[in-house]
Amino acid sequence: MMKKWLSIVGIGEDGLQGLSAIARSLIDQAEVIVGGDRHLAMLHTNDQREKLTWVSPISASVEEIIRRRNQPICVLASGDPMCFGIGVTLTRQIPISEITIIPAPSAFSLACARLGWSLTEVETLSLCGRPPSVLQSYIYPKAKLLILSEGKNTPAIVAEILTKRGYGDSEIAVLERMGGTQERIVAGTATSWNATELADLNAIAVNCIADAGVVPLPRLPGLPDDAYHHDGQLTKREVRAITLAALAPIPGQLLWDVGAGCGSISIEWMRTHPRCGAIAIEQNSSRLHYIAENATTLGTPNLQIIADKAPHALKDLPTPDAIFIGGGVTAEGLFDICWEALRPGGRLVANVVTVEGEQTLFQWHQQVGGNLTRIAIQRAEPIGKFLGWRAMAPVTQWIAIKG
Template sequence: MTQKWLSIIGIGEDGLQGLSTIARSLLDHAQIIVGGDRHLAMLPPDDHREKILWTSPISNSVEEIINRRGKSICVLASGDPLCYGIGVTLTRRIPISEMTIIPAPSSFSLACARLGWSLTEVETLSLCGRPPALLQSYIYPGARLLILSEGKNTPNIVAEILTQRGFGNSQITVLERMGGIHERRLTSTAAEWNTTEVADLNAIAVYCVADAGIVTLPRLPGLPDNAYHHDGQLTKREVRAVTLSTLAPTPGQLLWDIGAGCGSISIEWMRTHPRCGAIAIEQNSSRLQYIADNAAALGTPNLKIIAGKAPSVLRDLPTPDAIFIGGGVTADGLFDICWQALPPGGRLVANVVTMEGEQTLFQWYEKVGGNFTRIAIQRAEPIGKFLGWRAMAPVTQWIAVKA
């Protein structure tokens, strides 16, 4: 059996005295202790064992740990190390068979215990080292949110985002230093939040309440067209909904969005699940800014944006699970590079509105097969005093799944 040389011990606000007998034994017998300033300060002054302090980037400290593989090492972490914690980072590099993890209650569990919320019925996210715009996609009427805060300024940022979205009536509760003798709770509405004296160690609970008349955005594909800033290069709502259903995102999958326009397809792909990722490729410089602005406003700030023209910019990108081509299908060599990049089971979807585009798609169809769909949408619009049907340009959609 593999020797377990690494232990990861979760610590609460009550410090070392709150550790279990097993956790304390692992800490006492370790040759090397790893942690942040706050954790290492909990050790006795006469503890002269080797210490490793987390540095930035944290990958450097992880390498220090791996370089000492085989020595008895104890990592001290806050709460549950596998809840947005260092345990997640370390298990990506070190097999679980070589480590022991003993968690303390997470901030989420403690917050639920204080508020009487069911942990299975809340939305959880971390804003530690992450863009605050992530919060945007979690906001809807009646949502209960638990947020790991980056510091004392995070509650102000959360309150501002909620108020600007038309959720100023939402109740915010900031829970400081949970589990310790200095635990404190602060409560207000988002619109009235003005507290500046907040401890760095805090978590935020939000009960989302929409202001009167606010129209909220669904999580399903097919957001209103006016949810986006664009210059006309926008996959229209109805076509977008059909396209996302054809792309069929599942959690953790990656999309290449080629000819991204204002980014609507990749943004709505990512909104389907927090673990979905996307790369938006666009050559028009003004549209690149539209993509960035839309991604931030709609809660997908981690959308990767690449400036350039396909297929030349596609080389060396991470392997996609699906590829959408919304523009530029006639570019030389585009199909070959995209098809080679897809793994077995990967999906290639392309939308065109021109006859030249259809001819190209039919050439692709002759190579690998697939299916065609014609999407024809009509919207009712005023004609004088009456309503009449105005047809949108029909879209030809082709999908192929790699065997």
């Protein structure tokens, strides 16, 4: 069994003097010290040991660490290295059996202590190196959000997103340099936020308050149709909810959305949990624009979009846990490629509205079984002074689970 050669030590704003004896010993015993400029500056000016500063892309620094395997190395990190920190990145490539991790209190724990919030009742996210629109899917009335900030400009970006979303009365607190002698809290509301003299090292707390008349967007599938920009190629709300139920997303799973249209299925798949991923495959250029716009607006900017035609576009993609085919079911070879790519136990769901599409689904059903369902929806709409039922185009849905 390989010895523990890598240590990851979390440091608070109080610096090295705030570390435990064990943490200090790990730093002292290391031959190589890794960290950002701020962390390395905490070391004694006469420290002659080898220093590695993080570079971009960070994978290059990780490779440098791995290249020195078995040499005592200590990585200096901020707060808890396993809370949106470098520890997560390193443990993906180095076995935990070779690593010692000593965390300091996370920014989230410190913020809750300052605000009197329960850490188990808040939503936590990071905007460090991530699109700010990730925030969109976390906003709902009375939500308490704790956000790791990328810098002093992030609070203003958060305030703008909240205001445009109809949550301008939301209370914002920016917590600077928590745990240090220069700790400070700057408070205000989203709509009136104008603080500019802020520290780069900060966390943001938000108490979400909806403006009067704002209709919250649920996380459950079946968002209103008008939540999307589209050209008519949209899986309607009721059918979308049924389809997502059939796809049965589980945290950490990956979806292929083939013939994605405006991206509604893959977006709502990802909204069910932050760890759900999706790849939207679409060939129409205007619809590709709609997918990107909708993903940003609805809080799933990490949706991967492929501008190509299936089944050619499906080659060499990561193995999916579920596949939805919303368009192009009659494309030659599509089923064989999808079924082969799908992991065992995965789900394939296809929706069609044409007779030719139904014939294709029936052939697929004959090959591998599954369930065929006809979905017929009627909506009440005005007919003169009265209401009448207007039928939507019936949808035939096929669901198969790969054995």
